[in-house]
Amino acid sequence: MFAQRLCLVPRSSLSTLPVAQTSKRSLSRLATYHEPAFPVRNRSIVYAPSHSRVPLSSTNQHRSLHVSPLLCEASPNMSTLLTMFAPYPANTMTAFRYYPGETTAVRETLPVPAPRPDEVVIKILAGGVCHSDLSILDPSGSIGEWTQPFTLGHEGAGVITALGSDVSKLFPNLKKDMYVAVLGTNPCFKPACTPCSTGKDNLCPDSEGGWYGIGRDGFWAEYSAVRGDSIIPIPTTPEKISPAVAALCTDAVLTPYHALKTCIGVKPSDTVMILGCGGLGINAIQIAKGVLGASCVIGCDVREESLKRAKQAGADYVVTPDDLPTFLAAQHLSPDVVVDIVGTQHSFDTALSVVKPAGLIHILGLMAPSVQFPLMRVVTKDLTVKASFWGCKQELIEVFDAAAKGQVKPEVETRPLEECLQVLKEFHEGKVKGRIALVP
Ligand SMILES: [Zn+2]
Numbered sequence: 001m002f003a004q005r006l007c008l009v010p011r012s013s014l015s016t017l018p019v020a021q022t023s024k025r026s027l028s029r030l031a032t033y034h035e036p037a038f039p040v041r042n043r044s045i046v047y048a049p050s051h052s053r054v055p056l057s058s059t060n061q062h063r064s065l066h067v068s069p070l071l072c073e074a075s076p077n078m079s080t081l082l083t084m085f086a087p088y089p090a091n092t093m094t095a096f097r098y099y100p101g102e103t104t105a106v107r108e109t110l111p112v113p114a115p116r117p118d119e120v121v122i123k124i125l126a127g128g129v130c131h132s133d134l135s136i137l138d139p140s141g142s143i144g145e146w147t148q149p150f151t152l153g154h155e156g157a158g159v160i161t162a163l164g165s166d167v168s169k170l171f172p173n174l175k176k177d178m179y180v181a182v183l184g185t186n187p188c189f190k191p192a193c194t195p196c197s198t199g200k201d202n203l204c205p206d207s208e209g210g211w212y213g214i215g216r217d218g219f220w221a222e223y224s225a226v227r228g229d230s231i232i233p234i235p236t237t238p239e240k241i242s243p244a245v246a247a248l249c250t251d252a253v254l255t256p257y258h259a260l261k262t263c264i265g266v267k268p269s270d271t272v273m274i275l276g277c278g279g280l281g282i283n284a285i286q287i288a289k290g291v292l293g294a295s296c297v298i299g300c301d302v303r304e305e306s307l308k309r310a311k312q313a314g315a316d317y318v319v320t321p322d323d324l325p326t327f328l329a330a331q332h333l334s335p336d337v338v339v340d341i342v343g344t345q346h347s348f349d350t351a352l353s354v355v356k357p358a359g360l361i362h363i364l365g366l367m368a369p370s371v372q373f374p375l376m377r378v379v380t381k382d383l384t385v386k387a388s389f390w391g392c393k394q395e396l397i398e399v400f401d402a403a404a405k406g407q408v409k410p411e412v413e414t415r416p417l418e419e420c421l422q423v424l425k426e427f428h429e430g431k432v433k434g435r436i437a438l439v440p
Pocket residue numbers: 130131132133154251252
């Protein structure tokens with residue numbers, strides 16, 4: 001009998017439901033299930049934390065209803081409630097999500113999203129895992145706090161499977177089956193927005209619904225609905241730029257590209273030191289050397305293995321922080337630019353001790369919530385201290401061109417999406433040396 005009732009109730013019916021128990025978490029969880037068919041308004045619904053699974057008729061054995069027992073008891077109209085809870089299991093997907101207060105991702109089964117008029121749905125082929133994801137899941141992390149759950153993962157690449165009703169009019173270049181990546185900052189691109197209209201869309205104060213995977217549903221899932229404005233067609237095939245590499249290009253390559261090219265303006269005559277040769281640092285070395293042609297690139301890291309990879313990535317020299325002063329003196333080197341990809345007091349102090357007078361320290365790492373520096377030393381060295389955030393749409397197009405030409409070859413290991421929690425554990429335990437992308 002339930003199978004015939006697979007349709008949504010109108011929004012007006014929701015507000016008439018009795019309120020027996022509400023909490024932010026339960027409401028938002030429920031809202032997630034029903035999004036975008038109808039939004040659940042605060043205190044409009046009853047919810048019990050444990051779902052009972054009610055099998056459907058024999059023709060739909062693979063489906064199930066998730067029904068709140070408390071909701072059923074509280075309702076005068078059982079059929080309305082079953083109808084309300086029924087719509088999603090037909091076309092579901094796995095997603096790993098942020099929940100307020102949880103310290104790791106939560107695995108959930110969600111409906112495959114339907115596109116809003118200006119969105120496309122992409123089948124995710126790879127979702128990168130970034131150190132920022134650990135900070136998002138760290139209650140004392142420096143990235144932020146959210147009251148609503150969302151699917152994690154801000155580096156995504158995939159194939160367009162559905163177009164919203166306005167997409168062909170608004171974004172005529174976007175087609176079904178197109179191989180694409182996503183600009184995670186999700187800028188508004190409105191003409192009245194000063195950052196967006198002046199090519200600084202990474203600083204858009206009005207990203208619609210938040211950044212993908214950081215406040216709004218991202219890419220640790222099988223599908224994702226993405227605004228057409230945030231889609232970047234990948235200029236080649238998955239054989240040439242793999243989905244995992246494409247996903248990484250959107251952050252782990254874009255972020256150092258924006259810093260080195262746009263913010264610092266690295267010149268061929270520059271000596272550039274990359275402090276921290278993990279996943280981002282290796283890409284920074286390739287950009288400084290392979291794209292911007294810096295004459296001398298020094299990779300610096302405490303880990304011997306990272307130094308080996310830095311050398312393979314094109315660094316002219318590699319050195320540990322302890323050996324740095326002796327090494328620089330012996331080689332008569334003094335960096336014009338130090339890019340601090342670590343972001344701790346120790347890394348900043350190291351940068352300050354070696355950067356050339358009138359040089360520049362650029363901060364990309366966020367491991368410590370703050371650092372201090374002695375003003376006298378910064379002032380008397382005539383230094384510039386800069387920082388930057390993520391990157392812009394035009395730069396991401398350039399990053400894909402550089403990747404297609406082989407100037408940047410990000411290293412990435414792939415793991416099944418289902419291993420998400422294990423991968424996060426390995427990150428926490430410091431067992432991950434480079435970058436990982438989750439593959440649904
Ligand atoms: Zn990131």
